[in-house]
Amino acid sequence: MALDFKTLVIAARDTVQQPRAGARAVIDMGLPISIGGLALALMAVASAVLAALMYAAFPIPPDPTAPQVAMLDQVMANPLQLALVQLILLSVGAFLIFRIGRGFGGVGSLADSVALLAWLEFILLLLQGAQVLAMVISPPMSQAIGLFGFVIFLWLLSNFTAELHRFASVFSTFLGIIAAVIALAFAAAVVIALMIGGRVQ
Numbered sequence: 001m002a003l004d005f006k007t008l009v010i011a012a013r014d015t016v017q018q019p020r021a022g023a024r025a026v027i028d029m030g031l032p033i034s035i036g037g038l039a040l041a042l043m044a045v046a047s048a049v050l051a052a053l054m055y056a057a058f059p060i061p062p063d064p065t066a067p068q069v070a071m072l073d074q075v076m077a078n079p080l081q082l083a084l085v086q087l088i089l090l091s092v093g094a095f096l097i098f099r100i101g102r103g104f105g106g107v108g109s110l111a112d113s114v115a116l117l118a119w120l121e122f123i124l125l126l127l128q129g130a131q132v133l134a135m136v137i138s139p140p141m142s143q144a145i146g147l148f149g150f151v152i153f154l155w156l157l158s159n160f161t162a163e164l165h166r167f168a169s170v171f172s173t174f175l176g177i178i179a180a181v182i183a184l185a186f187a188a189a190v191v192i193a194l195m196i197g198g199r200v201q
Contacts, residue, residue: 012123016152019159020170026119027112027164036114040090043121047128048083054132089188090117096180097161104176106165116160124153154181 015022031039091114098113127149134142158174167173 008122009126012126015119015123016156019156020163022119023116023160023163026115027108029115031111031115033111033114036111036118037091039118040094040114040121041087043118043125044087044090045080045083047121047125048079048086050125050128050132052079052082054128054135085188089184090121092187093117093180093184096183097157097164100176100180101161101165101167104165104167106167108161108164108166112164116164120153120156120160123156124149127152154178 011022011025015025094114094117095110097117098108098110101108101113127145131142131145131149134145154174154177158170158177161167161177162170162173
């Protein structure tokens with residue numbers, strides 16, 4: 001099967017409709033961790049560049065009472081730094097999905113966890129592109145796509161993790177995912193603060 005862009009988009013659509021089947025197709029490819037890691041890095045860079053372009057085109061107005069806006073300005077000013085942050089978080093996320101799942105009796109491998117997260121990022125990247133286009137046409141529509149993307153993220157991640165470890169219950173997996181997302185959000189805040197702090201010094 002030729003992996004051209006059109007084929008990947010169709011596969012992404014099918015994965016959203018049948019996430020466990022889509023995850024199984026990725027797992028059955030048996031990609032080595034080196035290939036999955038490269039795909040993950042490419043997705044992190046592409047997502048960071050797209051996010052930086054979107055922020056440059058539609059910046060948040062400065063607000064002296066909101067220091068998080070200034071922090072966001074610093075992060076978005078350097079897409080490579082943003083890509084590094086994303087790659088670190090994605091790598092940690094892939095490891096947590098693998099290790100925590102194994103701790104609960106799962107059977108998935110780290111290589112498959114990395115490949116699945118790269119595939120998930122590609123699907124989210126398509127939604128991110130649609131959000132950028134919608135911002136030009138209708139900002140409220142763009143916000144709706146952003147919310148939809150977050151729901152899709154949780155839905156796919158829960159199904160991917162369940163399929164990876166052969167868990168029967170997607171709902172139980174979802175609860176575990178929520179805990180992991182909260183932990184990753186905290187880790188992201190720490191990583192960004194450290195990187196910006198080092199840059200200021």
